[in-house]
Amino acid sequence: MDMPEVTRCFGTFPPKHATYLIALFGLGSGGVGLAGIILYGIIENALLVYVLGRRGINVDESLKKAVLLTIGLSSLLLTVGNALLFLGATTQSRGALSVGVYTLLAMCLILLFGAISAPVSCFFFKTACLIKKISTATMVLSSIVLTIFIEVWLYFLVVAHNYLIQL
Secondary structure, three states, rough: OOOOOOOOOOEEEEEHHHHHHHHHHHHHHHHHHHHHHHHHHHOOHHHHHHHHOOOOOOOOOHHHHHHHHHHHHHHHHHHHHHHHHHHHHHHHHHHHHHHHHHHHHHHHHHHHHHHHHHHHHHHHOOOOOHHHHHHHHHHHHHHHHHHHHHHHHHHHHHHHHHHHOOO
């Protein structure tokens, strides 16, 4: 796999130390995402009343499932991929680093395909169109957040891959 060379992560950390920090940050992010989904499942009704400000609000179940599935899958792949990165960076195992890099790449690709297919699906499946159920401001904000998230993890993926090449 051809990737650009990154000699220092953010111009400061060498790839070995950066891979440790990336793995710890990813494990924390994945753990927070998984814990958030579990907590949301426990206090779903109370949270909706608090956020939306009224009882008996009807939230579309398909939209809720799509959001929870996306967050859950991303958190799970972050946790697994970064655990492998941490294991590979700690033991200098090329196999664990390689699988961790490919796991993070798969996460980014799944999110990209999901972001592309959500609006395109409205042309083919009128009943399954989730984009029409979201406000414009929410859609713009979520696309900006998703873009930044994917760009950051692709950069981290390149840094970890450069450390893999150095081994």
